[in-house]
Amino acid sequence: MRASSVGNADRLQAALNVVGGAAFAVGSLLFLDSALARLGIVLFVIGSFAMLIGALVVWLERYAPSRAHPVPADSAAPAAAAALTSPAAPGSSPGSPRGD
Numbered sequence: 001m002r003a004s005s006v007g008n009a010d011r012l013q014a015a016l017n018v019v020g021g022a023a024f025a026v027g028s029l030l031f032l033d034s035a036l037a038r039l040g041i042v043l044f045v046i047g048s049f050a051m052l053i054g055a056l057v058v059w060l061e062r063y064a065p066s067r068a069h070p071v072p073a074d075s076a077a078p079a080a081a082a083a084l085t086s087p088a089a090p091g092s093s094p095g096s097p098r099g100d
Contacts, residue, residue, distance in 0.1 A: 009061035016054030023047030 027043030030036040 009057050013054040013058045016050045016057070020047040020050035020054065023050065 023043040024047040027040040027047060030040030030043065
């Protein structure tokens with residue numbers, strides 16, 4: 001697991017928690033006025049999903065199986081390594097793809 005991806009997941013979770021917490025707080029205040037209760041319900045639902053998504057992001061990053069698949073040793077890797085170590089064609093410069 002890369003440190004930068006964990007940092008990104010943690011930042012995303014923190015942002016979603018702030019949005020979710022703010023939605024919960026404002027939604028609970030809107031329940032005090034019966035005319036605004038419907039908006040309070042909407043904010044509660046938004047807050048719930050924001051916090052759920054934040055928790056899922058971190059869970060996927062930390063506990064889900066790795067999505068990276070190792071390359072088998074008998075695949076194209078040896079051919080690619082051989083191409084990198086073979087001598088350059090006569091008259092070609094190292095950085096030129098056409099040999100100019």
